[in-house]
Amino acid sequence: xxxxxxxxxxxxxxxxxxxxxxxxxxxxxxxxxxxxxxxxxxxxxxxxxxxxxxxxxxxxxxxxxxxxxxxxxxxxxxxxxxxxxxxxxxxxxxxxxxxxxxxxxxxxxxxxxxxxxxxxxxxxxxxxxxxxxxxxxxxxxxxxxxxxxxxxxxxxxxxxxxxxxxxxxxxxxxxxxxxxxxxxxxxxxxxxxxxxxxxxxxxxxxxxxxxxxxxxxxxxxxxxxxxxxxxxxxxxxxxxxxxxxxxxxxxxxxxxxxxxxxxxxxxxxxxxxxxxxxxxxxxxxx
Numbered sequence: 001x002x003x004x005x006x007x008x009x010x011x012x013x014x015x016x017x018x019x020x021x022x023x024x025x026x027x028x029x030x031x032x033x034x035x036x037x038x039x040x041x042x043x044x045x046x047x048x049x050x051x052x053x054x055x056x057x058x059x060x061x062x063x064x065x066x067x068x069x070x071x072x073x074x075x076x077x078x079x080x081x082x083x084x085x086x087x088x089x090x091x092x093x094x095x096x097x098x099x100x101x102x103x104x105x106x107x108x109x110x111x112x113x114x115x116x117x118x119x120x121x122x123x124x125x126x127x128x129x130x131x132x133x134x135x136x137x138x139x140x141x142x143x144x145x146x147x148x149x150x151x152x153x154x155x156x157x158x159x160x161x162x163x164x165x166x167x168x169x170x171x172x173x174x175x176x177x178x179x180x181x182x183x184x185x186x187x188x189x190x191x192x193x194x195x196x197x198x199x200x201x202x203x204x205x206x207x208x209x210x211x212x213x214x215x216x217x218x219x220x221x222x223x224x225x226x227x228x229x230x231x232x233x234x235x236x237x238x239x240x241x242x243x244x245x246x247x248x249x250x251x252x253x254x255x256x257x258x259x260x261x262x263x264x265x266x267x268x269x270x271x272x273x274x275x276x277x278x279x280x281x282x283x284x285x286x
Contacts, residue, residue, distance in 0.1 A: 003235020004283060006227045007243035013224035015250025020217045022255075028210030030081040036206070036214040038073060038191050041222025042184035045177075052177050064169035065179045069186025072162035073221065076155050078194065083151035095152035097130040097248070100241040102160030107237035110164060111171075118281060119238045126242040126278030132271030133248035163241055167232045176229035184222060242282055246275050 024033050080096065104123050108115040166179055231240040249272060 003231045003239050004243055006231035006234060007240045008246075010224045010227035010231060010244050011247040012250045013220050013227060014244070014247035015252075016254055017217050017220035017224060018247070018251045019254045020213055020220060024210055024213030024217055026209075027207045027213065031078070032206055033210060033214040033217070034074075034077045034081065035191050036211050037218030037221060038077065038184065039188040040215040040218030041225075042181075042188040044219060044222060045181040045184050048177075049181060052181065053175065054178075056173055056175070058173035061169040061173035061175075062178065062182055064165050064172070065182035066186050068162045068165050068169070068179075069183035070190055071158045072183065072187070073225065074187035074190040074194075076158050076162070078191070079151050079155040079158070083148065083155060086148040086151065094131045095149070096156050096159075097245060098127055099156040099159040100127055100245045102157050103163045103241035104238045106160055106164040107167065107241075111167060111237065113236045113238055115238060122278045122282035123238065123242045124278075125274050125281065126245055129271045129274030129276075129278060130245050130248050132267050132274065133252055160241070163228070163232065163237055166229060167237055170229065170233045174233050176226060176233050179229045180222065180226045183225070239282065242278065246279065249275050 021033070021037075083096075100123050104113075104115060104120065107113040166183075169179060170176065228240070228244055231244070252268065252272075
């Protein structure tokens, strides 16, 4: 239940971060926002690093955490932004919600986690619910889907791989804070390296309000990732990943309360029902 609680907290924080991202995008572009949000979280982790317990240091674990940082959250964020730009949020959000399926299967294959029929069924139901909640009612896909579908599929697979590798690293050194610190340090360097090596030489569009909103987004995402690692440290991927995938439910609630944008529809009601049903199936034994 500790793993489930941390996973639910992670989902709530990821959901809140999507709401603040929406506000930040009113003032600056997505790529500039990513170059604020990720380093903001990394800086906070470094400011808090004096409280880090270095006991039991494992170089192999730190190496795994650093490898994860190469693509999560940096590469996953950039792939998701590009997928939204080229495919629209409908396709990008729907495909992105399949990450738990990759994570659960990867954990079964590489971490030897047991995967029974109930766990797989619960994950599938939660994924269906998340897909329904992630799909906007009135926004089309746009672009040429066939030429860019690899973007959201890659983001989903990398997000799942991050969870599997992080779980492996935490098995060697059960230190979630160290995992977050190492990962965000590498991700911060990676996202700025992408900016420096961009052949198109795009100018970063920083504004005061944009920086403020994306800094808050970074804090929320950083706390969400730290909660995710605490969840993975306390329980198996097949419990943690599907629960974290319920973040669209929290986004829906917060959007209704803060942005006044959520409108109930049969699709949304069905998505909520599927998500809750999947959670009940997943946590029935507890």
